[in-house]
Amino acid sequence: MVYCIGHSIISPLGEGSQANFEAVQAGRSGLKIYSDRFADVEPFCASLFDTPQDFVELCVRSAQQSVVSLQHSAFSLASKDTIFILSTTKGDNLNLLRPAQQIAAHFGNPNPPIVVSNACTSGVCAQITAMRLLEAGLYQHAVVVGCDLQTRFIVSGFQSFKALSPEPCLPFSEERKGLNLGEAAATIIYSRERLSVSGERCWALEAGAIHNDANHLSAPSRTGEGAYQCLMDVLQGVKKEEIGLIGVHGTATLYNDAMEQTALERAGLQEIPRSVLKPYFGHTMGAAGVLETILCAMAVEKGYVIKMLSGFGGVNAAIRLKTEC
Amino acid sequence: MLKTEHYIVITPRSVVLNGKAIEVNETGSKMLVELYRRYVGDYPKFFKMDTLCRLGFIAAEILIKESGRSPDAVILANRSASIKNDTDYLATISEGNYYPSPALFVYTLPNIVTGEIAIRQAIQGETAFYILDQEEQLEPIILSTLHSKRSTVLAGWCECSKENEFYAKIQLYGTID
Known part of the structure; x- marks a missing residue:
């Protein structure tokens, strides 16, 4: 952590x-x-x-x-x-x-x-x-x-x-x-150490996973395979009730959003609130995973935050944050 | 040590597998096609790939075939990202001759080679691409990946700056044979 x-x-x-x-x-x-x-x-x-x-x-x-x-x-x-x-x-x-x-x-x-x-x-x-x-x-x-x-x-x-x-x-x-x-x-x-002032809100990165769909270079897997496996990895040891927010990629392309929906349903997470930030910032590419992690963590007072992304080359990734550590 | 005995080094003039030279007749990108015909032959998508992908693809193919190991993660690195294909794509959007090519644009990300290998080898584990100044920088990254989970990782350097200028040194990390 x-x-x-x-x-x-x-x-x-x-x-x-x-x-x-x-x-x-x-x-x-x-x-x-x-x-x-x-x-x-x-x-x-x-x-x-x-x-x-x-x-x-x-x-x-x-x-x-x-x-x-x-x-x-x-x-x-x-x-x-x-x-x-x-x-x-x-x-x-x-x-x-x-x-x-x-x-x-x-x-x-x-x-x-x-x-x-x-x-x-x-x-x-x-x-x-x-x-x-x-x-x-x-x-x-x-x-x-x-x-x-x-x-x-x-x-x-x-x-x-x-x-x-x-x-x-x-x-x-x-x-x-x-x-x-x-x-x-x-x-x-x-x-490695918590260096912030005591009492101040902070968060910790607890788990992360990267999985390839092994399916297509520029279109995500229809079954959301890589994203689903990322979610299953980072959810280990976490109760669904403890998850406050899922920061999804939500690019608004036809295939990405359908894939993410499938992966979230397969992982039983369809009821958990989602953060979709593309309508505010667009797809900021190399910045997206960092920018969206910060805003998701800032949005949640207590509990776990999951941030997931998928991209070209069939690669998917997710991290689990614990807020107010 | 977590390094296995299995490694491959490909330059425009030579192929060395586990310390032994593999005989080749061609050089440069033609040599990659020669290796494809000898070791694969039935994967026409190879001809759609840019040179960086062909290089990583063929290196992975030979290494996996000859070692009998099946890696579950692919971690590659180089210094110049996808610059050779970036340059090719730029030529399709030159001013006065603007016909952007989607077939070339898809290869303007360095991690596409890890995706090509994952598709071919059905690897649903981790794939990642790093840009580093020196090859030695990759080792701690690989070891810290292995540290966090037990697996066999196909990892190494995969670089192509021009059509006939490339270098790959890829090996299998995991439990020792």
């Missing part, structure tokens, strides 16, 4: 986890129609920053914010006991390793960083990697930064797949027409 000791979200909806949480509470969405953002690309609906962001600068700002409230001598971003893990799919203009090195170097961290690039599940997989490295005793703290910025490359590709909805997405609706892309950076710092 590892403890969250700090977190941050920077998105078009706001700067900081609290600002983003309040934006969602107020029902604000970052989704807009863009018709001339990228040359040749057809108009699309997405949640983008008003001004183009620098990938490394954005990640650095997010990591910086996540430690603002943490004045603890046992923790330092520059320490050899701290590892940086970047979750991204397309990185800084198709370069994934260099930005991770630049982020770690910015804070004077001596360890070679790890980049997790596991399609849409990257942000959850990065947290699982962090948990394992800490539990194995290799590091004391892990800074998990998730980030992706939208480019002509990504939008054109999703358009060629006919996966984009021309209007704000409608997850789990019969009317759903596809997904919206989004931009964000989010950071969670995990630690």
